[in-house]
Amino acid sequence: MAKSKFEYVRDFEVQDTCLQNCWVVVRVDGRNFHRFSDQHNFTKPNDARALLLMNHCAKSVMEEIKDICLAYGQSDEYSFVFHRKSNWYKRRASKFMTHVVSQFASSYVFYWNEFFPEQPILYPPGFDGRVVLYPSEQNLKDYLSWRQADCHINNLYNTVFWALVQKSGLTPAQAQDRLKGTLSGDKNEILFSEFNINYNNEPVMYRKGSVILWNKVNEISKKVIKLPHEAEEKEVEVCRVRNQPVVLHCDIINDAFWEEHQNVLSAES
Numbered sequence: 001m002a003k004s005k006f007e008y009v010r011d012f013e014v015q016d017t018c019l020q021n022c023w024v025v026v027r028v029d030g031r032n033f034h035r036f037s038d039q040h041n042f043t044k045p046n047d048a049r050a051l052l053l054m055n056h057c058a059k060s061v062m063e064e065i066k067d068i069c070l071a072y073g074q075s076d077e078y079s080f081v082f083h084r085k086s087n088w089y090k091r092r093a094s095k096f097m098t099h100v101v102s103q104f105a106s107s108y109v110f111y112w113n114e115f116f117p118e119q120p121i122l123y124p125p126g127f128d129g130r131v132v133l134y135p136s137e138q139n140l141k142d143y144l145s146w147r148q149a150d151c152h153i154n155n156l157y158n159t160v161f162w163a164l165v166q167k168s169g170l171t172p173a174q175a176q177d178r179l180k181g182t183l184s185g186d187k188n189e190i191l192f193s194e195f196n197i198n199y200n201n202e203p204v205m206y207r208k209g210s211v212i213l214w215n216k217v218n219e220i221s222k223k224v225i226k227l228p229h230e231a232e233e234k235e236v237e238v239c240r241v242r243n244q245p246v247v248l249h250c251d252i253i254n255d256a257f258w259e260e261h262q263n264v265l266s267a268e269s
């Protein structure tokens with residue numbers, strides 16, 4: 001077919017192929033969720049509804065994009081890891097990033113009501129996205145450890161901060177002042193001695209964030225079949241193995257996690 005004289009504009013598009021053999025991570029993060037969480041009355045420091053909605057959206061992303069082998073989320077962010085051998089959309093970074101972020105954002109609005117039945121969504125939230133390539137398994141594990149360490153540091157700080165504000169009546173400025181220069185041991189101590197809170201007993205989803213992996217489950221469904229030599233139709237049970245994303249709340253910094261889930265990074269697809 002003859003090309004139009006306009007076709008040349010295609011050449012203005014740039015190649016954005018992700019380097020072969022690297023882990024591709026897409027991280028999405030809520031835009032100005034400081035404001036969004038305030039306006040939608042998220043409980044402080046953690047809102048279980050909001051975190052469960054984030055997990056649900058991440059599962060929905062994985063159901064749509066099977067080349068994602070693992071996801072990790074905390075606060076208003078989620079990281080999606082594409083398998084290093086993935087050739088989805090010929091590894092175009094813009095495809096990876098925009099599909100993940102748009103699927104995530106539309107899911108967030110689509111499923112909002114299920115998680116916030118009493119809180120109408122007041123305006124359309126946005127999410128940013130970025131793509132980062134990690135060339136070695138260790139780099140990828142360190143990336144995920146970095147996000148989980150971030151979760152821990154922020155959550156410990158926020159837990160003490162809001163205890164000081166909500167239970168001791170300090171103003172936010174006073175609480176901030178009180179925590180200035182404290183180490184994590186000091187924060188644990190304040191929680192324990194002043195609020196009788198053992199930080200390690202706080203909900204594990206808040207402390208560790210959420211990891212999503214694929215898990216094989218047996219799915220049993222009923223099917224009506226008609227055998228050629230029988231007059232009547234009959235109902236039979238059909239069992240098939242289905243891959244399903246499952247959410248875990250556990251430590252991913254120590255080797256134990258990777259030893260337990262060796263196939264996650266080694267599988268070819």
Ligand code: DGT
Pocket residue numbers: 029030031032033034035037042043044045046047048050051075076
């Ligand atoms: P950004 O990402 O630069 O557009 O700006 P923000 O405001 O989204 O900043 P970010 O992503 O660094 O921080 C996440 C904000 O979301 C932070 O202000 C706290 C809020 N947030 C996240 N999860 C919760 C929650 O469970 N409860 C409450 N109250 N706030 C939360």
Ligand code: MG
Pocket residue numbers: 029030031032033034076
């Ligand atoms: Mg944000």
Ligand code: MG
Pocket residue numbers: none
């Ligand atoms: Mg930010």
Ligand code: MG
Pocket residue numbers: 029030075076077
């Ligand atoms: Mg964030």
Ligand code: MG
Pocket residue numbers: none
């Ligand atoms: Mg198209």
